[in-house]
Amino acid sequence: DIVMTQSPDSLAVSLGERATINCKSSQSILYSSNNNNYLAWYQQKPGQPPKVLIYWASTRESGVPDRFSGSGSGTDFTLTITSLQAEDVAVYYCQQYYRSPCTFGQGTKLEIK
Amino acid sequence: EVQLVESGGGLVQPGGSLRLSCAASGFTFSDHYIDWVRQAPGKGLEWVGRSKNKANSYAIEYAVSVKDRFTISRDDSKNSLYLQMNSLKTEDTAVYYCVRWRSGAADYWGQGTLVTVSS
Numbered sequence: 157d158i159v160m161t162q163s164p165d166s167l168a169v170s171l172g173e174r175a176t177i178n179c180k181s182s183q184s185i186l187y188s189s190n191n192n193n194y195l196a197w198y199q200q201k202p203g204q205p206p207k208v209l210i211y212w213a214s215t216r217e218s219g220v221p222d223r224f225s226g227s228g229s230g231t232d233f234t235l236t237i238t239s240l241q242a243e244d245v246a247v248y249y250c251q252q253y254y255r256s257p258c259t260f261g262q263g264t265k266l267e268i269k
Numbered sequence: 270e271v272q273l274v275e276s277g278g279g280l281v282q283p284g285g286s287l288r289l290s291c292a293a294s295g296f297t298f299s300d301h302y303i304d305w306v307r308q309a310p311g312k313g314l315e316w317v318g319r320s321k322n323k324a325n326s327y328a329i330e331y332a333v334s335v336k337d338r339f340t341i342s343r344d345d346s347k348n349s350l351y352l353q354m355n356s357l358k359t360e361d362t363a364v365y366y367c368v369r370w371r372s373g374a375a376d377y378w379g380q381g382t383l384v385t386v387s388s
Contacts, residue, residue, distance in 0.1 A: 196373065196374050196375065198314075198375075205381060206366075206375075211373035217374065217376070247313075249314055251316075257316050257330070257332045257333070258316045259316065262313050263313045
């Protein structure tokens with residue numbers, strides 16, 4: 157199985173500041189034939205199911221604020237939230253869908269400092 | 270409006286069985302992969318398994334942790350996906366989500382149904 161490892165496990169950022177969450181896969185999830193990285197980012201707020209933010213590593217889902225962005229390729233990926241808002245408090249997960257089983261990172265809990 | 274509604278959760282003893290259902294609406298069910306994803310209390314997300322779409326012959330895939338105990342099936346005439354869970358263990362206790370996939374993302378999630386395995 158492809159192991160997804162997120163860092164840090166938790167993060168406290170001041171309102172209006174930048175939050176950066178990293179995700180590393182145990183093998184490349186870049187599919188060379190289409191140059192797509194098979195990685196998505198999800199946000200989960202308490203008591204709610206996850207919501208997709210980013211797919212193909214850097215494509216923002218429709219309706220997601222542009223302060224959320226994804227980057228990276230191969231095995232190393234980053235979710236960046238510029239200008240943190242109070243409503244961004246949540247747990248964030250990365251997921252690879254390059255190969256079954258589609259594995260998730262362990263999650264990163266984002267809080268307000 | 271796309272909707273996924275899970276049902277069938279509850280309390281079951283270790284070694285018991287339970288069948289979850291996922292009722293879908295608002296989209297062409299046969300066009301999409303549908304996954305089961307679970308989340309143990311206070312823990313992260315774990316992919317359980319998948320039913321691929323009609324174009325991929327409805328192939329089924331499972332996580333190693335549930336293979337040979339869980340069975341996924343679907344009935345496109347009812348726009349429904351099922352998860353038959355046998356030989357349940359305490360570590361199967363979780364909220365089970367039904368999830369729709371489109372190209373590149375799990376874009377719709379149900380609200381989940383709680384399965385508790387306890388004596």
